[in-house]
Amino acid sequence: MIVRTLEECENSERRIVSKTWESTRMLLKDDNMGYSFHITTIYAGTETHIWYQNHLESVYCISGEGEIETLADGKIYPIKPGTLYNLNEHDEHLLRADKELKLACVFNPPLNGKEVHDENGVYPLEADTVEA
Known part of the structure; x- marks a missing residue:
């Protein structure tokens, strides 16, 4: 257990910290569960470009307010407590926080714990170093 x-x-x-977010990775690849689980904070007043080309992600909003904009079609979805969104098609998007967002996130395949977004908003499939 x-x-x-x-x-x-x-x-x-x-705990990994960047300019617009921080992520506490509670369950990682080496735990051998087949997914990773994180509690992520998106700082108020920020916008983060994300495009998980190598991972699928489900995100549940615990607290805060913001929105996600899918870049392929320009659709904007409000995020508030109780919202679940799923990046089931490796959706390239912008994540904006009006009020600090606290999110519970699940990744498949699991992260190893050191990943940060590259210049395209992508997490590498296998990360060796932290570069926040």
Whole structure:
């Protein structure tokens, strides 16, 4: 059995911080569950370009307010507590936070814990170093 608290993960190398977000990776590839689980904070007043070409992601909003804009069609979807969105087609998008967003995220395939977005908003399939 794997048991971890958010607090202990936040105070470890499992917490990755960038300019527009931070992600605490509570469950990772080496846990052998077939997916990874993260609690991610998107800072208020920011916009993040994301395009997970190598991963599928499901995101549940715990708190905050914002929106996601899919770049292929320009559709905008509001995000508020209780919203679940799923990037089931490797959707390229912009994630905007009006109020700080707290999100629970699941990735398949699982992340190894060091991934950050590259210049195209992509997480590499296998990351070796942290470059936030």
